[in-house]
Amino acid sequence: AAQAGDRIPLETERGYHLEFQTDAPLLNRPVCPVDLGFYLTPMAGRLRVAGTVELGGLVAPPNPRRLALLDRGARQIFPRLGSPASQWLGFRPSLPDSRPVIGASRGSSRVIHAFGHGHLGLTLAPITARLVADLIGGRGDPARLAPFAAGRFGR
Structure with missing residues (x-):
């Protein structure tokens, strides 16, 4: 945008997710427990737990409290989940x-x-x-x- 002459106050919105390995599908469609504020998405052999929005820029380290929040929430619904197989932090351009x-x-x-x-x-x-x-x-x-x-x- 800047190269084309447009000054845009772009900010980085950060999102987190955890993935848990599953032997059998726990859900047959994405679910959002509204009171917990995240999404549970079934995927091949795993369950993705994603949510939270954080305006933390590109250089701030990941916030472990965000991941812990997702982990606790997922265990409220599926108490027998094992340890997360992976965790992720992604950047989303926002205004x-x-x-x-x-x-x-x-x-x-x-x-x-x-x-x-x-x-x-x-x-x-x-x-x-x-x-x-x-x-x-x-x-x-x-x-x-x-x-x-x-x-x-x-x-």
């Missing part, structure tokens, strides 16, 4: 107003931005792809994308 940047750059109409979806990147990927394809194909309405414009952050 202060929680909206992605989608649309043409202010510096060049040949540059189309589509980033900053935070922890909803994969969820919003299909609609974002459609919006970008419509813009490139001349079918999109840039006015409808004004709430997502790079210019909302000023110069």
Whole structure:
């Protein structure tokens, strides 16, 4: 964005997950125990426990309390889980107003931005792809994308 002339206050949203090996599926679909604030997702031979949002930047070390929170919550539902087989910390590009940047750059109409979806990147990927394809194909309405414009952050 900066190379195209857009100054965007991009921040790093960090997310954590643990994976547990399972002999048999514990669930047949993703589940979100709302009161615990994370997701349980069955995968081939394992159970993924993911959640939490942390604005910790790129260089701060992982926060073991976040992983412990996921571990405790998973054990409330499945008390016999073994030790986690793996743990992960990932970075997600986010913006202060929680909206992605989608649309043409202010510096060049040949540059189309589509980033900053935070922890909803994969969820919003299909609609974002459609919006970008419509813009490139001349079918999109840039006015409808004004709430997502790079210019909302000023110069």
